Amino acid sequence: MTHAPTPDFLAQLTAALPEGTFRPRQAGELDDPRGRHEGRAALVARPRTVEQVATIVRMCNAEGVGVVPLGGGTGLVLGQVAYDGPEPIAISLERMSAVRGVYPTENVIVVEAGAILANVQAAAEAEDRLFPLSLAAEGACRIGGNLGTNAGGLNVLRYGNARDLCLGLEVVMPSGEIWHGLKRLRKDNTGYDLKNLMIGSEGTLGIITAAALRLYPRPKQEAAAFMAVTDPQAALDLLSLARDMIGEGISAFELISGVGLDFLTETLPEVRQPFAERPEWCVLIDLGLSGQGEPQEALGALFEAAYDAGLVSDGVISSSAAQRAEFWAVRERIPEGNKRIGSISSHDISVPLSRIPAFIPDGIARLKALGDIRVNCFGHLGDGNLHYNVFPAKGQTREAYESIRAQVKKTVHDLVYEYDGSVSAEHGVGRLKVEDLERYQDPVKLAAMRAIKDVLDPNGIMNPGAVLRVRD
Template identity: 45%
Template sequence: MTSTHPSLIERLHAVVGDAGLVLDAERQAAYLTDWPRKWTGRTPVVVRPNSTEETAAVMRLCHQTRTPVVPQGGNTGMTGAGIPDMDGAQIIVSMNRMNRILEVDATSNTMTVEAGVILASVQQAAADANRFFPLSLGAEGSCTIGGNLATNAGGISVLRYGNARDLALGVEVVLADGRVWDGLRALRKDNSGYDLRNLFIGSEGTLGVITRAVLKLFPAQHGRATAWVGLRSHKEAVALLSLTQSICGDRIIAFEMMSEFGMSMILRHVADTQRPLSGVHPYYVLIELADAQQELPGTLLEEALAAALEAGLADDAVLAVNDRQRQQFWKIREGVSQAQLREGHPLKHDIALPIARLVSFIDEANALIAASFPQLPVLNFGHIGDGNLHYNVLLPHGLADDERERLTAEVNLCIHDLAIAYRGSISAEHGVGRLRRDELRRYKSAVEKDLMRSIKATLDPDQLLNPGKVL
């Protein structure tokens, strides 16, 4: 965008009105820095359309004026995908005014929503209809469905229900030139050509702007059981997962692992947390079961824990006796992000691995870090039930910028090369954004990169949608 700033803003104002534009710096600040405070950008205007029609009109104007656009949901991402760069030419198109729940269909087990609806509001609307929407993550009180779909968010229930992509039946998308693709179908089966829905889900706003979605609902989960388990090592955690699955089946909705280093860090930095067990253990697992029947999860989880203790896979365990204790367990797990930021500068590795290879990967990664970076502690935790490991390495606060950049590059190379050697991925649930964009060139094959560039060139030939992200 060049000297046409004023005229474009006037034309945008004609589309979205006073409520749809954010021009002053103070109000823009919330849109210009990401949640981890890693990236900050500049923009001449934040545009907040109130409908699909307004979004399409905004995109047509941007297409005509060759104005780059950064789509943004709740701005809770971890990779900088929703933040403009510092040149001041990119405008933000925020979905936060498109926050209506349009339909809840309990018979079809679907919900139709606009992209700016907060995830927690979707969960509550499902519960009000005696249904269950399983996507759940730490930012659910502020992240939006559009952002969840754009990043193919994961969270704690992937083991049973899958990622955001698995929870959407259809989407509506505004393309770079302002055309609207109406893929808002509530169909469980549709084998009539290429799967365009899944092309846009996970594309991080680089192929189109998701404006509405049809989501899957499930029967209400009246029974729930949660346990905290102490283990000798990560090896027992993987074996315990297999044993628990054999007894509890697909009623397991969460199986979360954490090291003692993570536990002690949380106790230091997160208020009102305490150890669920009387002793200290090298590793811990948080297990949660859910079912439509109220008593069944507790019975099954007790059986699994008894079997684990008898087999020597667990050293100690406690079953939550009420919802308050359950929430205390989850507060520990959800406190990791807050605690690690206070403890140091975390180098976050959101990797996916075959579950059968988790143990050997952790062993080898621990050895590599100990040999090459003995001064740096490792925070090893994650959604081990679906193979998503957050193998984070903490840098101390106060490092000089050049030293921090050097260590970041060297540690990332070490961990990501190893993940790829184990046939894993360098991004399991957080996406690519700016954080992993350059690394993607190293780890994607020539064929994959060519296909991705071809898709981008077809849908966004002028490179207007979220430039500088993913590719």
């Protein structure tokens, strides 16, 4: 168990690093983006090199002082928000943002962990390559945090999670030693896969300082389409049909509910919506082709086949890059609309694809038994990841539902468990879902996780309280 740093230790730590490395915590920088918790830290470190990170971690480990890695601060499960317990040292990777190398013929880019995701995408594009990880926070989130949480995003259907996009890592271990695993190899069967152990560990086993990432050829032709579907089962059938007709060209397949469109109308009326009469459900399909064929033609043929099969009732296909971007603006601003409404409880879940059509109405029925609520269900249908968020009735505020908030969360997560799903699909566990992990996770897996943590971080300094409960 860690303890708060003494003034003498803080003085020693500050003296060991170049002037300007440390500063006090600034108002709001360590806080929960949803506004429920205020993060704490004795100091914020801003190292410039992996050796400086190693020095900080080594000294904190010897002293028994916790360290919390800080990326862009956009995480939604409190992984970066140490709101209780002894004050840690927060280690921000903001100054470690360099692109160390781009290897177009290998389809690899090597970047430091503080690189902002959008900048990594731009560096790849400058070499006519694609780094496909894409999510709403890409203008602020950093690669280290993306890997630490195994971020998903919009293109998982085609390219996989962050884990699938990483070839090698450089990591500062809890001892302060540096693991030089920054290889650009597709094949490396030399023992245990430490890379994939670090990815998704949320800074509890080490601090990622750099990564070798996969790149892909840029699709030469892209298009998107909105299609109105009768219900989630029709959306799932449409996905199957799209795979049969188009194959690997489908980059994303997003499910959007009429409730989400209503929220945009209510809070962001300037967002241009695709349908004159909003449907109960619709999907956004994104297509990228590198070879022969026109994506608009492929989407048109898909719509005709789906219409004949009774799966879709309306649709619109982008005719330009600008219109495709306009379509995506609808999807990407749904979280902003949600935030303006103010959720009672938000849930990042995954369910087996074939069970989604039953899960969605089952959950709504159980939640309505708790009170007058609205459910905005949207997300990445192609990989089974739904954002199943619960909101007050129109005209009410989330504060009026505070007494049932815990029950709302438990109702959703109990149902996810019944449906053989996961209560954390792409956001991680952080501190928000530690109890959920204990309640729903396989006990053998939990015991193995604890054993790994105890061996690699025996002093418990790495992001204490995240993923696994701090032992007394």
